[in-house]
Structure formats: C-alpha cells, structure tokens
Amino acid sequence: MKLSTKGRYGVRAMFDLAMRYGSGPVSLRTIAERQGLSEHYLEQLIASLRKAGIVKSIRGAYGGYLLTREPKEITIGDIIRTLEGPIAPTECVSEDEDFQCENTEDCVTRIIWERLKEKIDEVLDDITLDDLCQNALQRKHDQNEGFMYHI
Amino acid sequence: MKLSTKGRYGVRAMFDLAMRYGSGPVSLRTIAERQGLSEHYLEQLIASLRKAGIVKSIRGAYGGYLLTREPKEITIGDIIRTLEGPIAPTECVSEDEDFQCENTEDCVTRIIWERLKEKIDEVLDDITLDDLCQNALQRKHDQNEGFMYHI
DNA sequence: ATTAATTCCGACTATTCTTATAGGGATTTC
C-alpha cells in the first residue's frame, strides 16, 4: 500500500510548477535541483503528465514546462492517477474494466476495497495544488514573523 | 497503491477461519481449497499471522488453525498491517521510526500523506471479521429467499 | 550562422518485490 516515487516526485514537481504559475516556463533542471530529484528520471514522469494534458512544454533554449490549468483546478488525484494508474487497493475495484473478477456478487472482501477506494479518492480529489501553495506561503509567512510552526 | 496478494489472501483466509469460529481447528488445506489459494504460499502468510498472535495452531493430525480472539475483535487493519507492514502511502508517515525524513516542518506534501493515512486507517480499523461474516450470512439468507441481491 | 539551452525519445540496467514452489523435519491422532 505504498505510493511509488513516481507519485511522490510527480506531486513535488507539480507543486514546484504551481508555485511559479504565471511566470513563464520552468526548466526541468531547475525543478530537479530545487526538489532534489534526478533530472533524467523526472523527465520520464513529466512526459506522462504532458501526455495526460496537465502540463505543456515549450521546447528550445529558455523553454520549460507550464501548468495547463490554474493550480486550484488541478488535484493531487489528477497527478497520482496519471503517474500510478487507477487508485485502487485491488484491481477488482479499479476503473479498469479488464480486471473485474467474476464473483462480484459473492465476494465478501470486495466491500472493504470499495470503501477504501472511496475514501482515498475523497482525500486525493479534495486537495489541489493551490492548497499546497497556500500552505507553503502561510508557513513562510509564519516563519518570517518569528512564529514557531511546530510546538 | 495496490495491496499485494498477501493482504488479500490473508483476509480471505482469516474470513474463512471466522466463519468457523468455535468449531475446532481448520486445516490449511481446507482453507486453501475453499478459497482457491496455493497451500504452500498460504502457509507463509499464516505463519506471520501466528507470530503476530491473531491465530494459533494445533499441530498433528486433525490439527489446524484457530482465531485467538472473537471475529468481532479482529479488524482488517490487524490482518493487513501484519502481512504488509505499516499501512501508509509513504514511509515518512508510517509508524516506522527509521524513515522519518528530516524536513518534516518544511514538507508541503506531507499533509497529503498524513490525511490519506488517517482515512485508510479509519476504514481498515472499522471493519471487523465479524462484519464480513454478518454480511456473508445476510447474503446467503437473501439468496435463499429468492431475493436478488444485485439490481 | 553558431552556440547554448532545452525538450524529446528510446534503450539499457541494477535492484528489489512479488508470488510463489520444493523438500524435508517435527508433532499428534488414530
């Protein structure tokens, strides 16, 4: 039940883009450096995000990547579903039609996986990139005021 | 974000034991046959469950396995945590102390994984083996009455 | 035009995890 690095790195990269939304393209190199990720590996991940249409690229010198929608219109679920496939604890409750098991009526455990999936979706579809940005800005502000965020 | 077969098979095996709670030991072979699982593989899983203390074994002929507590006192979370390790979308929010990352204060994505873990725990700790049994019995009853469970 | 910065693409690899399988030893009942 772990998320792979794809999902985690992808969210961080998207957060990085969200923090700079409206200021032109951001290169992979700067994202990778700021977030401490391998540039080449990140390249693969962002390719998926581009194909899914939630980022777009500008090629050539001074190019880079941009969000295609406002940060408040992109959820964590959008990102993770793109990078990790359907979010579901088991294949039998995933959206993927190929894996519907035959005994859906009889399966007593299915109810567990259904409830689990529902709750996971709720959380991931509720949090947007903008929420993360607001959170980051708020913390920064609190730190500048000398307020200790942790107790 | 998938559960492995360990978790799923384990829950099915434990459900099988729960349905026969109070009727003496159940052999691995009968569980494996009824649930359609590999006997040898299931053996490894149930060894973990035994070491965790939620099943006990009786050796020798006519031996088998028994739940150590009533089905209503065993949650799905107990089973899955035993077989798959701490339930957490990332290591940084797992109970495992070894993997606490250094920048817990700064990490903007951590809030996502914390909320996710909380909701997952809620679901898995809310459902007991007894719930599964009740559900199975209810379905069986409905079918006998000629009532179609699905619409 | 050239150069430098950048995205884009496909192939390759090392490591770990999953999902078993196999064989034999120990224990208990009949």
Next chain:
DNA sequence: GAAATCCCTATAAGAATAGTCGGAATTAAT
C-alpha cells in the same frame, strides 16, 4: 506405525521500481 498436519528454510521466475545513458530535435540569443 501410518497418516495428517504444522513448521522451517531455500530457491527462483517474473514483474515492478528507480533510475541511467546517449543522442536527436527545437528554439532563443548572440
């Protein structure tokens, strides 16, 4: 003593994970 059963360790094929590598194509600035 035979049969049934749990117990333990080792092995292994296949898939997934987490990258790495090299170079082609594109574009902005000079």
